[in-house]
Structures are given as structure tokens and as C-alpha cells.
Amino acid sequence: MxxxxxxxxxxxxxxxxxxxxxxxxxxxxxxxxxxxxxxxxxxxxxxxxxxxxxxxxxxxxxxxxxxxxxxxxxxxxxxxxxxxxxxxxxxxxxxxxxxxxxxxxxxxxxxxxxxxxxxxxxxxxxxxxxxxxxxxxxLPARIPEWSSYNSYQALYKQASDTNRHLTFQLMTPAVFRQGDRVSPLPTREAVFHGLRKYWNYYSGLVFAPDTINAIAAKTFDLRTVSLPLGNNETIVGCLGELTFQISDQVDPLVIKRINALTDFSRYCGIGQKTFLGLGMVRTITVTK
CATH class of the missing domain: 3.30.70.1890 (Alpha-Beta Plaits)
Known part of the structure; x- marks a missing residue:
């Protein structure tokens, strides 16, 4: 949970x-x-x-x-x-x-x-x-979004099977693994494969790698920032807002799984080094 x-x-x-x-x-x-x-x-x-x-x-x-x-x-x-x-x-x-x-x-x-x-x-x-x-x-755990708790099963059950617009607001700088390097660029794979890895490991509800294939980048409004982390480590990360879109003609089950990963990001964060305060996100529901 x-x-x-x-x-x-x-x-x-x-x-x-x-x-x-x-x-x-x-x-x-x-x-x-x-x-x-x-x-x-x-x-x-x-x-x-x-x-x-x-x-x-x-x-x-x-x-x-x-x-x-x-x-x-x-x-x-x-x-x-x-x-x-x-x-x-x-x-x-x-x-x-x-x-x-x-x-x-x-x-x-x-x-x-x-x-x-x-x-x-x-x-x-x-x-x-x-x-x-x-x-x-x-603080009490009933405060929405910031201090909260939920079971993995409930997160999945509550996830939308119709929402196709996935918007993240980066509240702290984020960095992402790109091969053997760290980058400030939030690609589909960098954002969602990381979420899928942690979801699979902790939830017991395993999503296949091709779950994210239906996702495409839609809009980015980002800037880069340099941030010292201590221990002689400094990163260049990104801040701002990014939106991904799920393509048409996708099974509702896949949409539900992608939305579950998006909702999970409120706890897990996105990208690398979330245990050092990076990659904290707020998710925004876009009504179309």
C-alpha cells in the first residue's frame, strides 16, 4: 500500500x-x-x-x-x-x-x-x-494528493479506462536515465518504464512492457535547472509541465493500466533519484 x-x-x-x-x-x-x-x-x-x-x-x-x-x-x-x-x-x-x-x-x-x-x-x-x-x-493521511494512502488494488480499480490525456506537473527537478547517461529529457520510455518497473515490483499486478506503446508525447512546457545534491553531485534536471496522449483505438484495459501508472506517480515520482527529492509530480486531469 x-x-x-x-x-x-x-x-x-x-x-x-x-x-x-x-x-x-x-x-x-x-x-x-x-x-x-x-x-x-x-x-x-x-x-x-x-x-x-x-x-x-x-x-x-x-x-x-x-x-x-x-x-x-x-x-x-x-x-x-x-x-x-x-x-x-x-x-x-x-x-x-x-x-x-x-x-x-x-x-x-x-x-x-x-x-x-x-x-x-x-x-x-x-x-x-x-x-x-x-x-x-x-499530518493526517486523509489530506488528498499530498498526504494520503491507498492500496495498489484500489489505485488500479479507481484508474480511468477512458482518460487519454496524461499531464504531469513537475514540482521538483527531474532527471531520467537515457542508456548509460542521465538526461533532463522526459521521453515516454524514461517516464513510463520507470513507473512500470516500480509498479510491477511493489504492487504484484504486473504490466507488460508493451503497455506503454500506445503513449505519445503531446505538449511540453519545460525548462532546465541545475541543482546541487550534496556529496559533490550536481544534476541538470527539468521543471514544468508535460502532457502525454494515449492513441485512439486502444483497448480500455490498456488505458486503465496507463492511468494507474500515472496515478501511482503521485507517490513514486518520476525519473531518477526520487529518494533525493527529485521528480516529485502532481497529476492534472484534462477534460476534453
Missing amino acids: PESLVINLVSESTVPLQYLRGHHLYRLFLTLVSAVDAELSQALQTHKHRAFALSPLQIASQPQLASVQNLKFLLPRQQLESTTLQYANSSIPAGSHCWWRIALLDDVLFDQISPRLERAAARQPWYLGPARLHVTNF
Whole structure:
């Protein structure tokens, strides 16, 4: 059952810019998991298929639960068009109320971990470099899109078998595997084969490779950005909006499977290095 959690935190001291980058947040997540299950934390570092996705740390415009109303994933589309998530552009001042999203993909690894993680996180301060952070609460899992949970079976059952327009809004930069290189170009194969691989591995509902053959690129409105991730790693990724279209004369079963993959992207993200905060997407339903 994929699940996404939103953690509210308060920074006791300034969080320097260099500690807001992907590798530092990845280590903070492993430290949080280790407080609940040290063996699981170790296993996650060598797991072949990444079982989680992380967001960058965000500054909330209002403290604690009131910040739910300001989550950018919940803004009207006209506001979303000029809004992206913060992704390590500046340091976080002391006293800031922050939120951080963690998406869990693997039922077996993370079974029953959420309530234990919340209890453990509240007991002590946590560190990003020299900065102390305190967890104030986890947001309820009933908030649509941003903090939510669903079974893989329900995701499939709820997927449309008629929608042919698949629009992704990239909320953080995304990069994609192209052969033995990493590229900012989101081709059909780069986006959907990655989603299919993780879906097949975690859901138990296997989709064949030719499932995506009916998909074609329709419109892209993208720009490239350079982003340091820490550990001397910098990527050039893409931000913006991209739309794919399912061709005519395609069986409704195939349309349903493609839409299930698209819906799954809200948890999994798209592209490479989603465990470092890349490739977070919002899906948009286009009415035709």
C-alpha cells in the first residue's frame, strides 16, 4: 500500500543551504527509520528498488496544522502554474515551521512503521548538519494528493479506462536515465518504464512492457535547472509541465493500466533519484 506522510518540524537554529540538499535529507530519513528499526535502515541503503521517495524540506507559511492550507499541491491550478516547491535555494532561518513529505512504496518493508515512526520522531531533536529540528506532528493521511494512502488494488480499480490525456506537473527537478547517461529529457520510455518497473515490483499486478506503446508525447512546457545534491553531485534536471496522449483505438484495459501508472506517480515520482527529492509530480486531469 503506497503511503505518503507529511512531517511538521520547527528549526531551532538556522539550517545552512548545503544541508538542505538531497543526500543530507536522505541521511536524516535513514536516521529516523533507525530510531524505529535499525535493521530496516541498513537494508534501505542497499535495496535494489528504492522503497521510498522524499521531498525537499519546505518552509510553511503558517505553523503546524494551519500549514495544510498552504501546501502547494493543494493550490488551485491557476496558482500552481506560477508556483514550484522550494528545492534548496536558500537557508532556513531559525524558528521556521517546516514540512517534509515521505512516500513509502513497500508494504512489506514499512508495514506498521508509520505510527511507530511518529512516536519515535517526537521524542528527541534531529539534526541536519549543525541545525536542530523538532518534529511537532505528522499530518493526517486523509489530506488528498499530498498526504494520503491507498492500496495498489484500489489505485488500479479507481484508474480511468477512458482518460487519454496524461499531464504531469513537475514540482521538483527531474532527471531520467537515457542508456548509460542521465538526461533532463522526459521521453515516454524514461517516464513510463520507470513507473512500470516500480509498479510491477511493489504492487504484484504486473504490466507488460508493451503497455506503454500506445503513449505519445503531446505538449511540453519545460525548462532546465541545475541543482546541487550534496556529496559533490550536481544534476541538470527539468521543471514544468508535460502532457502525454494515449492513441485512439486502444483497448480500455490498456488505458486503465496507463492511468494507474500515472496515478501511482503521485507517490513514486518520476525519473531518477526520487529518494533525493527529485521528480516529485502532481497529476492534472484534462477534460476534453
